[in-house]
Amino acid sequence: MRIELLPLETLQAFLVCAARVAALFSALPVFGSAQVPMRIRVALAVTIAMVVFPVLPRLLPATPLAPVGLGLLLAREALVGFMIGYIARLVFIAVEFGGAIIGYQMGFAAANVFDPTSQNQISLISQFQNVFAILIFLAFDIHHLFLRLIADSYRLLPAGEMNLGGEAALFLSRLTGEMFVLAVRFSAPVLVVLLLSGLALGLMARIFQQLNVFMLSFPVNIGVSFISIGLTLQLLAVMLNREFAALPERFHTLLNLL
Template sequence: MEELVPSLAAYLLILTRVTAFFVTLPLFSYRAIPSTQRIIFGALLAWAMVYTVDMPVLEINGAYLLLVVKEAMTGLFIGIIAFIVMSAIQIAGGFIDFQMGFAIANVIDPQTGAQSPLLGQFFNSLAILLLLALNGHHMLLDGIFYSYQFIPADQLWPAFGQEGMVDFVIRTFATSFAIAFQMSIPIVATLFLVDLALGITARAVPQLNIFVVGFPIKIGVSFIVLFIMMGVMVQMMKKLFEVMIISMRDLMLILGGG
């Protein structure tokens, strides 16, 4: 019984970080996956990790409750930083939809339950399929496992309130925004030139109803440019995945005091 209690304490501590990780982590936190399956998967993953992670002998006391809170915050923070990076795809779709005139036609994202732009939803679905094709979900699960090398389970107060962490989150968001801008700028710039040409046409030919003609032209040009630039979009998504993994590792280093 004396050996069972420390093992149970270690398992509950690992389960707390894993389940908190799944709450905010891209792909694993989507509503398309039933909550029951996520809980079962998290419990099985924590059960496998309790025999592979070097866990200290723990006792269930007041300090243990603080460790549980710390583990929950650690899992949430690491998942949120990955979610911030992945949200760049939605931002890029919003930029393009605004220029195309699709901004008024938002749809409900079945994965997050929030309203999403049309092309943002398309890019997000494409990114998820690309992430699965590149075994990115395996890398995300590796992040859960290797997080204990950077943030030990018995470390009571990680660097949640450090100034360096705030700067890191701001820089990560700025990097994600820059990648979103790079993904959308070919179509946005092309549509700006189309708007300029339509404005000149409206001034030259006042009898032409430019609003009736302009929307089909902009939509058609957008899809043509999107088809031509699809290879570039996929490469930018791969770069985004690299930024996501690196950001998760750097955040673990900061929280671990490294």
């Protein structure tokens, strides 16, 4: 029985497709998490690449490449996939940073937990808001967007045509800077309540001078913060949905600049 092997150009084209898909999924907030076993991540990336590959024959290299040329092409395609995933991850970074701001202001500076996603110690409120953002990400089917984006990315930027110029770098830098503004927006409602709470405690300290406001401020700030977080979860969901809805436009802008 004779076994027919895949042509070399077909195998190389599949590797090029898999490089972009694997890098994209490794940078995604949910699928690229360290909580997901490596075997599952690899199997998922290969499966998606096998599904997308048959519809991309004209957008992939059709001739065999030298080992050096193939390695460079794989690296460039992986960079494209990583940048796409990085744009989506910025939203989750902003959520975690906003949670850290809230945690420090409410008195949870030392209350850190281990985050298996980043393998670091993060604020307790950051962990809570990050899990909430993941639930919104899945509830609004944002992960389906990336399945459509894989095919669209080859239509907007065929394999091997990436040209990382100044405009693309400035665009990514601007999005990274906006992440800090977005973090403040996520934490602003709770910060305003904490500011008003601090003003009220300051007035109490002036009126009741024998009152130990310093010891009273800890439970008051923690209680007020938890109530504010619970009341503003719907607002946070609306803000997250708006940011997730803006992702396709950002992806297309990046691919057009590359």
